[in-house]
Amino acid sequence: MTEDTAVRRIEVDAAPTRFARGWHCLGLERDLSDGKPHQINAFGQKLVVFAGEDGAVNVLDAYCRHMGGDLSQGTVKGNEIACPFHDWRWGGDGRCKQIPYARRVPLRARTAAWPTMIQDGMVFVWNDPEGNPPPADVTIPRIPQVDSDRWTDWLWYETVIEGANCREIVDNVVDMAHFFYIHYSFPTYFKNVFEGTSAYQYMNGTGREDIRAARGGSSPVVLGTTSVAAYHGPSFMIDEVTYHYEDMDVDTILINCHYPIDSNSFVLQYGIIVEKKEGVSDDEAEQLAATTGKFIKYGFEQDVAIWKSKTKIDNPLLCEEDGPVYQLRRWYEQFYVDAAEVTPEMTDRFEFEIDTTRPNEAWRTEVEANLAARAATS
Amino acid sequence: MGTPAPRPDVRLDDGPMQSVTCTACAAQVLARKSSWDQTSVQWTEQALAACNERRQTLPPQERPNRNAFLGCSALKESIREAAVRGSLEIQDQDPLKTNPEGHQ
Numbered sequence: 001m002t003e004d005t006a007v008r009r010i011e012v013d014a015a016p017t018r019f020a021r022g023w024h025c026l027g028l029e030r031d032l033s034d035g036k037p038h039q040i041n042a043f044g045q046k047l048v049v050f051a052g053e054d055g056a057v058n059v060l061d062a063y064c065r066h067m068g069g070d071l072s073q074g075t076v077k078g079n080e081i082a083c084p085f086h087d088w089r090w091g092g093d094g095r096c097k098q099i100p101y102a103r104r105v106p107l108r109a110r111t112a113a114w115p116t117m118i119q120d121g122m123v124f125v126w127n128d129p130e131g132n133p134p135p136a137d138v139t140i141p142r143i144p145q146v147d148s149d150r151w152t153d154w155l156w157y158e159t160v161i162e163g164a165n166c167r168e169i170v171d172n173v174v175d176m177a178h179f180f181y182i183h184y185s186f187p188t189y190f191k192n193v194f195e196g197t198s199a200y201q202y203m204n205g206t207g208r209e210d211i212r213a214a215r216g217g218s219s220p221v222v223l224g225t226t227s228v229a230a231y232h233g234p235s236f237m238i239d240e241v242t243y244h245y246e247d248m249d250v251d252t253i254l255i256n257c258h259y260p261i262d263s264n265s266f267v268l269q270y271g272i273i274v275e276k277k278e279g280v281s282d283d284e285a286e287q288l289a290a291t292t293g294k295f296i297k298y299g300f301e302q303d304v305a306i307w308k309s310k311t312k313i314d315n316p317l318l319c320e321e322d323g324p325v326y327q328l329r330r331w332y333e334q335f336y337v338d339a340a341e342v343t344p345e346m347t348d349r350f351e352f353e354i355d356t357t358r359p360n361e362a363w364r365t366e367v368e369a370n371l372a373a374r375a376a377t378s
Numbered sequence: 379m380g381t382p383a384p385r386p387d388v389r390l391d392d393g394p395m396q397s398v399t400c401t402a403c404a405a406q407v408l409a410r411k412s413s414w415d416q417t418s419v420q421w422t423e424q425a426l427a428a429c430n431e432r433r434q435t436l437p438p439q440e441r442p443n444r445n446a447f448l449g450c451s452a453l454k455e456s457i458r459e460a461a462v463r464g465s466l467e468i469q470d471q472d473p474l475k476t477n478p479e480g481h482q
Contacts, residue, residue, distance in 0.1 A: 330384035355415035
């Protein structure tokens with residue numbers, strides 16, 4: 001058989017047997033530090049997140065080392081979490097501090113405590129299958145806009161994705177064409193840069209007249225968008241998007257982050273803050289954040305529909321107008337091997353700029369056809 | 379570990395990455411162009427250490443994603459020159475649409 005007639009086989013490698021090393025955002029501090037225990041199912045385990053009187057946010061294994069009670073069903077007492085079964089009190093450092101009915105706490109009364117970090121209103125937990133603490137140079141960039149009066153507060157969403165491994169969402173960072181077909185945008189410029197533990201996506205887009213017409217066209221016209229998005233580590237993406245309207249630009253900062261529940265489900269979270277430009281009232285900015293949130297939610301639902309029915313594919317067949325899927329996966333692999341096994345090819349700088357000429361020709365034709373079809377039926 | 383080794387990009391079967399030397403700092407990178415406007419660049423730690431533009435420190439931006447190195451303009455020009463000279467192959471057979479000498 002020649003190459004032209006041979007059927008191309010989809011290859012599927014074994015699913016990863018561990019969870020990514022790195023900082024994972026669990027949610028907002030304002031939601032998790034309300035003095036109540038919160039159950040978080042992550043990294044194949046059940047965790048409890050709680051903040052005591054000292055305000056520190058702690059993450060412990062949820063199962064009490066005494067008789068296995070679920071601490072996430074317990075009560076915060078002082079700076080400790082009390083087990084609902086026998087009231088054993090566990091501190092944020094993982095040590096049992098007190099057993100009210102016992103003369104003293106037994107030796108070895110220590111449970112798993114996870115390193116945490118509070119930054120820009122978000123709670124992060126460090127996962128490392130090797131059990132090492134977070135290196136000082138593995139950080140999440142600060143977002144000073146969060147503390148600024150000129151920006152709205154976090155609008156935050158959470159959704160559980162069943163039936164997909166979290167690596168599916170990471171592929172999106174290089175997948176230019178899906179932004180047209182799945183997310184109704186129209187990329188005109190697209191470039192990826194991977195270096196160290198970050199993966200950047202520079203994308204400019206123009207408005208979709210056909211989508212706007214289909215939606216009734218009452219909202220302000222978005223002429224285009226400028227976006228700089230980056231994964232910092234395996235699961236936390238910051239996306240700075242500027243929406244260009246006829247009369248002004250509006251800056252937004254989006255978070256797109258996830259943590260794995262197990263190998264076949266994950267929690268997806270996204271957050272939005274919007275700059276209150278001069279001439280934009282607080283209400284208008286909040287409204288814009290809410291509208292953007294709704295649009296992003298819709299976009300993820302479209303993604304999920306694809307993920308649920310697609311197969312894992314480790315030998316994707318790519319055309320030259322596709323992004324660097326293989327090189328992204330090579331970068332992503334660094335989070336799934338021991339720190340000592342990370343190779344330069346996973347972290348060395350790699351740049352990939354797509355030629356959007358041909359995609360844009362095809363998409364312009366499709367937009368015009370959609371508009372013509374709409375005009376013919378209305 | 380049992381983790382499969384990362385696979386190479388299938389597109390490299392039709393045309394591999396080729397070595398390009400920057401005319402500004404002599405950094406060696408691997409590059410590939412599928413068309414005049416598509417470019418892949420594989421840096422090494424050595425090449426990054428040699429790059430002049432990389433070493434320039436810009437005032438820090440308060441935007442979280444705006445402090446990253448965007449790329450080297452001298453290297454970009456070197457890659458383009460290599461393509462114009464023909465020492466860097468372009469996968470797409472379409473001729474350059476503009477006069478390379480007049481293109482900025």
